[in-house]
Amino acid sequence: MKFSSYLSNIRSILAPRGEDGLVHSLDDKHPINTTYPSGDWERTAQELYDRGRYHEAADLLAMNQGAVLTESTANLELRARGQVRDAEGITVVLTGYQRPQNLIRQIRAINEQSVPVSDVMLWKNYGGAGVEFEEINEIKTASCNHNFKFHSRFAFALLAKTKYVAVFDDDTIPGPRWFENCLETLKTHNGILGSAGIVLKSQTAYRPHQKVGWNGAVPNEAVVEVDLVGHAWFMEKAVLKYMWFEEPHSWDNGEDIHLSYTAKKFGGIRTFVPPHPSDDKSLWGSTDGKALGNDSVSSFKNNNSNSHTRLRNEIVRNAIQAGWVTKEAPAGSPFASNIRPSAHVFIPTFNRPRQLKRLLNQINNEAPGFHITVHVHDDGSEQTVHIDASDYPNIAHIALSRSPNFGKKRYWELVNRFFRSAVHLKPDLFYYLADDVQLVKGFFSKSASLWHAVPDKYKVAMHLLLDQREGSACWTAFDPITIETGEGAVYKSQWVDMLMMFDRTFLEALKFEIQPVSLNRWISNPLASSGVGQQISHRLxxxxxxxxxxxxSLLIHEDEPSVMNPEERLANPIVSRRKNPSAEDYASSAGVESAVTVTPAATTQGPIVAFDDSIDRLRDQIRRLEEMRSHEVRAFHQV
Structure with missing residues (x-):
């Protein structure tokens, strides 16, 4: 709002002087400041107004109008500027670092907006000795004795009490209709808006890219979707929360990349540049950016142009690998899916070469659209496992490790090897599968979509095999609760077992390790399981x-004989539950010689897989188990 309009509004609001002849403010019950020079009081008031010292300007105008304030000074100056402090307003967040000379000009530009703002906040990073900003009481200011760089102002913006926030670089002067332009754009393009947009042209780097907005080759006449924006941001405050769902790859740069990346990944929120018509700069988000931003304190100069670009290349590459779907991701590539998590799959295997190959082929056939890596651990198979990675071209990487057989009682050690190997891995999701399960069609897409749809910021894991434990409490005595999501229902169960998906917070909560499981577990019950799933569930x-x-169920298990706990499996078979079972459920395992004979289902649980030698092998395993149990019982009594 221009000062002339502000002055007119003040005059219409003010009341006559009090009986004592002085001008009083109702919020403090004492005469207001009368120390200003008596000469050109209107010019003095305008200078105060232009510097954001609204209360003082209101006081001075009231004094010289022969009036008494009928409300608090704070309310007066808000009304005079057409502002209201409510949920629909706009909070401006300015940035202070090494350009104090631009602050007053920015405040004047904010005052002149066609849509008045409700609040102005200033975040000041430490800019070095001798860098001083004018103190403005009416602007909420946070001064930091450290340079927290670019991300800090977005954290500060979370304190706004309005629906909308507008964040500005310190070299940005918006046109007087910029906020009007943004609000109009949000009616048709709800998302993050900005004045300087970037469309990425690479899936591995920040450059090459196309600029859109005030700094584009040709200013855009219409709304344009981009991958990220900078210089001046406008959005609903609620969008800011997504920025903190994931720690930035770097705190030194790339806050603009991180904001748009996380908003799209976690909230499905896109980024746009409002119209910047070449014949009307009043709508622009930055009217003098080239002149103000090309000085000696600009970050791309001080950080060295090459290192600045290398870091931004790295930030973009990391975001895309972690699931950022950019505007021009090539069709058919892993970057084209709306939810494209990178996933790391753990598979322990023992004496099941055919089943392992079947599972790897299913993973390979389900991998397009995702960045999948796999770690197979051979737990001392009688025939050493060999994997030819060329058989699985859609899997980005396959690692194979080996050890002597840990078996059931030392299974926790095997799981430890997996978890500790993931300390430096940062995929979107992890999967832990057994070598004898099969995947349903669309496994990664269905599981990832379901995971992201669960509205719980504390979620860490989801069990993927629905079996006879459905509807019952398990280990933690928690009665399951059905939760509806946009991708279907899930149970909040408070337990998981070793057929699950999880994120990195799961591993961090467990400190990347399983605690040793005592051998006493099996003295009274030799058929007890490994104890790993139970321990994980209790700890989490x-x-x-x-x-x-x-x-x-997103995994299919058809009661194959167990090589870890055969007697228990014989007594209590594990068969996956599918709501509408069909032979079409299975993910393709093309490329594997048939290891099974499929016969028609005798129940509603889908096809039954029969192994010609399964009964003989099972009997042999039971005999060996009984011998081991007898030996342990004798040893226990001797102790």
Missing amino acids: HEQQRSMYLVTD
Whole structure:
């Protein structure tokens, strides 16, 4: 709002002087400041107004109008500027670092907006000795004795009490209709808006790219979707939360990249540049950016242009690998999916070469559209496992490790090897599968979509095999709760077992390790399981982390003989539950010689897989188990 309009509004609001002849403010009940020079008081008031010292300007105008304030000074100056402090307003967040000379000009540009703002906040990073900003009481200011660089102002913006926030670089002067332009754009293009947009032209780097907005080759006449924006941001405050769902790859740069990346990944929120018509700069988000931003303190100069670009290349590459779907991601590439998590799959295997190959082929056939890496651990198979990576071209990387057989009682050590190997891995999702399961069609797409749809910031894991434990409490005595999501229902179960998906917070909560499982576990019950799933469930439940169970199995298990716990499996078969079972459920395992004979289903649980030698092998395993148990019982009594 121009000062002339402000002055007119003040005059219409003010009341006559009090009986004592002085001008009073109702909020402090004492005469207002009368120390200003008596000469050109209107010019003095305008100078105060232009510097954002609205209360003082209102006081001075009231004094010289022979009036008494009928409300607080704060309310007066808000009304005079057409502002209201409510949920629909706009909070401006300015940035202070090494350009104090631009601050007053920015405040004047904000005052002149056709849509008045409700609040102005200033975040000041430490800019070095001798860099001083004018103190403006009416602007909420946070001064930091450290340079937290670019991300800090977005954290500060979370304190705004309005629906909208507008964040500005310190070299940005908006046109007087910029906020009007943004609000109009949001009616048709809800998302993050900005004045300087970038469309990425590479899936591995920040450059090459196309600029859109005030700094484009030709200013855009219409709204344009871009990958990220900078210089001046405008959005609903609620969007800011997504920025903190994932730690930035770098705190030194790239806050603009991180904001648009996380908003799209976690909230499905896109980024746009409002119209910047060449014949009307009043709508522009930055009217003098080239002149103000090309000085000696600009970040791209001080950080060395080459190192600045290398870091931004790295930030973009990391974001895309972690699931950022950019505007021009090539069709058919892993970057074209709306939800494209990178996933790391753990598979322990023992004496099941055919089943392992079947599973790897299914993963390979389900991998397009995702960045999949696999770690197979051979737990001392009688015939050493060999994997030819060329058989699985859609899997980005396959690692194979080996050890002597850990078996059931030392299974926790095997899981430790997996978890510790993931300390430096940062995929979107992890999967832990057994070598004898099969995937449903669309496994990665269905599981990732379901995971992202669960509205729980404390979720860490989801069990993917629905079996006879459906509807029952398990280990943590938590009665399951059905949760509806946009991708279907899930159970909040508060337990998981070793057929699950999880994120990195799961591993961090467990400190990347399984605690040793005591041999005493099996003295009274030799058929007890490994204890790993039970331990994980208890530890995470105690930390109040959320664990879920699918309501329709995403893995298919058809009661194959167990090589770890054969006697228990014989007594209590594990068969996956599918709501509408069909032979079409299975992911393609093309490329594998048939290891199974499929016969018609005798129940509603889908096809039954029969192994010609399964009964003989099972009997032999039971005999060996009984011998081991007898030996352990004798040893226990001797102790």
